[in-house]
Amino acid sequence: MKNIPELLSPAGSLDKLKIAILYGADAVYCGGQKFGLRTASDNFTEAELREGVLFAHERNSKVYVVLNGFLHDEDLEELPSFLRLLEEIKVDAVIVSDLGVIETVKNNCNVPVHLSTQASCLNTESARFWKSKGVERVVLGREVTLKEAKKIKEEADIEVEVFVHGSMCMAYSGNCTISNYTQGRDSNRGGCAHSCRFEYSIDYKGGAQTKSTFMSSKDLEGVALLPEFVHSGVDSIKVEGRMKGPHYAGTITKIYADALKELSLEGEISKESLAYYDSELMKVTHRDYSSASLGAPAGADSIYNEREHDEKEYEVSGVVADLVEGEFILLEVRHAFYVGDELELLPFKGKSQPFRASSVLNFIGEVREKTKPGELVKIPWISGAEKLNLVRRRLAL
């Protein structure tokens, strides 16, 4: 099948960038220490950006850097030197939502500009407007259907990127200032406090009363709609989630990369594969899935009527930090597990491999009955393991 879109994954840190690329991302997006919308994320220092771009380009992947805050004049003063760095290290594009930032980019470097979803580009005329300002790609608002995305791409003659997976703003992106006024944190410069996820008591004027998380959106999930993404001709499909962990970055990227590959080779995604991808998606912490507005405008069933909780089916036990082929894997433990626990290795290619951690030793050979987050342990060799593979564990629910 032709026109397979680029798979664009989140990279909240250098580790996550590498994991996403190794698990199949065609491109990743990440932020520097300023100018983006994820201030609390690790983000990248200059050295990490250099290393990340090099790592990506060596593997034919691209790196886009987000500069999508609604920047104030004083923020813009520091931007030109950062832009020159991005050009020097050959970043593939910057993702921008503010016209002042676009102007600053255009005046200081030749890095292509993608319009962030934060600018809520929703229609053809809007895409034409942004194109006239020098934008090469628009990341459409998450309210746009795939049918509309197709029309926008064709009629505005511009590259189009559409979200395929991840958390959703309930508001039109860029049109929420709850944090600004209630927490003193500018949500459009990276300080979003996620007030939309709170539970609210609602008193209706007519007398009805309810209590719910009425402003909380279910997560977007579009694996079953991938053939329609391809049909729409969109250039890139994007996974949300720079704040999320390596398990998310690796697993979600792998699912979509495998599904796109199947679509490319077979022209369709089989029912069996779809069931497998769905089961894999369920292993990642999420808020219930919805196709949101991909097919038709999101309805009442897109509201996540639960308070945030930490219940999850799987957690990442560790990341392969080093290995000696045929002998052992050195695992950097992220969540504790016991000797004998059933674990799964998630290889870069192919299905997950279940195994039992029959022995666990630390670096100096001491037996560990229970591991602790932050320690490095040796577990027996698993065929096919590679550095930065994820190892996960099913939790008892």
Place this chain on the structure above:
Amino acid sequence: MKGITYLTNATELKFLKENLIDQVIIEPISLSRLGKLSIDEVNALAKDASENGIKTYLEWDILMVEDNFISSLEEFKKIDLTYISALRVQDPGALLWCLENTDLDIHLNLETGNHNLRGINSWLDTNRSRITRIILSIEWSQQQLKDLLPKVDCEVEFLGMGRILLFYTPRYLLKSGLSESEAALEMKDTNHWIEASGQSEESPHKGFPLLENKHGTFMFLPSDHCLLDHHKELTDLGIKHLRIDNRFMDESLERVVYQFLKSPLEESFDRIKELSPQRLIRGFFNTNKSDVLFKKLKNHRIQRIDENYLGQILEVNKKNYLALKLKNPVRHLTCGAKLRLITPDGKEKKLEVQRLQDCQGTDLETATGEDLVFINHVGGISVKAAVYFDEI
């Protein structure tokens, strides 16, 4: 500085005229976020206003996905533009369409974001002769406005008094929480117009006004924005138009507000405070420090900051070893190297590398790139400590 407000019915015209308001915004239900007027009502009101010497501006401020944009155009084309003096738009698609398909002045709503001069000028450069007014965000502080406005070659409108919009979604969030019969009761007076108030135990603010209509759901702050007592400063800053959002005011309050605009006396401002349905605040007018908390959102001590950065401690095994993940592709680590380690809580320790091993325990002469190595332990170090070559 001139006042501007919303016109919702013909009986208000005389009242507005008496109060020296000579420019109004009219909002068709199909094009405006909070509009309640049919196209026929818009056409009739615009004509009446014009005959009364009041300029009428048409509000087209909804955001539109492609299908909505097409249906909105159909509605727009039914409006008699003869009596409309300007079009007020926010969606860039609406802006472009209006520039290409009408010859009316444009009042461009830049209230969402747009906090820098360069961006504002770029919006204006789209068509400087047609964009005759911009409406700025109330997140601009007084000082920022003072710096900005002398450099902006366009008339500026600012919210003088009214609700503060926090949230705008096309999804129907209020109706969805009700049964069919409850929803029917809540919407009985108008076509899809539900009002409510919300509060959360997780927020110190109570009574967020909520509104759902055909365009989606809106949430407002439980306090209203009011800069009427800064009338003179706003004039001195160069604000030409002060918007009074009367859509949630009763007539007695509106009357006192217009009286204050004509003659700003302290006692009438006290009366405004008394009559206001919500507490009045100045928002970010005095200062906007909504980014100062950012530095507290993460630990900057563990970030790599210079060329002497070597890597990060992955594991600490007390009295035995430190596991060090090298992250400097250029520099080599050898035995004897002097290191400086900075823990996440800011403690600094020094260490001379006396032992350097790989994961098999094999002694190494040198390590580089992304190697994971094990070195001798030093007390007081924790995981995620940043490691630097100790060089001047």
